Amino acid sequence: MFAQRLDKIAPFRVMEVLARAGELEAAGHEVVHLEVGEPDFSTAAPIVEAGRVALADGKTKYTAATGIIPLREKIAAHYAELGVEVCPERIIITSGASGGLTLLSALLLNPGDEILITDPGYPCNEVFAQLVGGVPRPMIVTANNGFQPKVTDIRDAWTARTKGVLLASPANPTGTMLHSSDLQEIAGYVANQDGFFVLDEIYQGLVRGEVYRTGLSISQELFILNSFSKYFGMTGWRLGWIVVPEQAIEYVTRLAQNLFICPSTPAQYAALSAFDLDSMQIHEERAREFDARCERLYEGLLALGFQIPVRPNGAFYLYVDVSHTGLTSTEFCQRLLDEYFVAVTPGEDFGANENDRYVRFAYTTSMASIDLALDRLAQALQAW
Ligand SMILES: Cc1ncc(COP(=O)(O)O)c(C=O)c1O
Secondary structure, three states, X not given: OOXXXXXXOOOOHHHHHHHHHHHHHHOOOOOEEOOOOOOOOOOOHHHHHHHHHHHHOOOOOOOOOOOOHHHHHHHHHHHHHOOOOOOHHHEEEEOHHHHHHHHHHHHHOOOOOEEEEEEOOOOHHHHHHHHOOOEEEEEEOOHHXXXXXXXXXXXXXOOOOEEEEEEEOOOOOOOOOOOHHHXXXXXXXXXXXXXXXXXXXXXXXXXXXXXXXXXXXXXXXXXXXXXXXXXXXXXXXXXXXXXXXXXXXXXXXXXHHHHHOOOOHHHHHXXXXXXXXXXXXXXXXXXXXXXXXXXXXXXXXXXXXXXXXXXXXXXXXXXXXXXXXXXXXXXXXXXXXXHHOEEOEEHHHHOOOOOOOEEEEEOXXXXXXHHHHHHHHHHHHHHO
């Protein structure tokens, strides 16, 4: 009765980890959660207040499919602050980046068209492509190149059926960014092939050091995916946006009208406050707190003998080589949870490439919990 595509959709291991962690908690154990890919902070108070006011004011009806104009203007102003001019019409508000991925897959892929993605990478990317009959083609990316592709990787993977590429910067699960010169070269190659280049910037703002703030500052040809989920701490509100070239606006609008009618109305009104000074101060403080946690976890894991081949400059993940423990990453995760009550995500969730070597640690928990996790890891390593 059910569609064949379901055979290709793998369950998230992290969900099993979460379920097991829940059982252990129910049995009275204190579990440290380093598996969750969402900020532990709740949404900043000014946004929550704006959402409350919106609901009280009856902002509960449909909006335009592409989102309310003031929010599109705020996002355009946000890009202007980053030194990039984007007209609000090119900004389409979506139901999270997931809604954006649905729209872009439907916009860009015919059945049988190939789309290049990375392995390791965000696992759902494959499913969005497959839903419209597209064929995801994972490219292996390794620590040698910071877990990001070079233009030569794109060229080698490109076939007559390839229509484009989807990359994330910073990426999940590695936290690494595509180097600006690589981004430029890849954009140039893809344009020459008449292909598309989707850049997932959902971790925009959660970055460290001298890095570009948006790929649009390097190429205006990009299709950009973004979200209020991560930097703006609004995962459960289900709100995001995409930036598309002008010639795509009409088609995306039609798709958005049919597939979603509109993104959540109260969430859109709440998000109008996300760029205000008081909210931005909170987001920046949280981003700096993530930096401090990254530092603590990174140094702590190295001191315990773990290898972290690339020190990431964004997101809230460390992709950690656990091979020195003699366990596969899945065994490592199971035993660490069952015996020491620390939850992390095995590489298996992010692809096939060296997945039994790597584990994703998400520092989406307090500094005290990170310290507790490091203590428990030290005990585990001594005992195993
Ligand atoms: C790289 C990447 N893209 C997209 C998403 C989807 O996010 P959302 O739909 O919450 O905006 C996630 C979520 O973790 C992600 O890590």
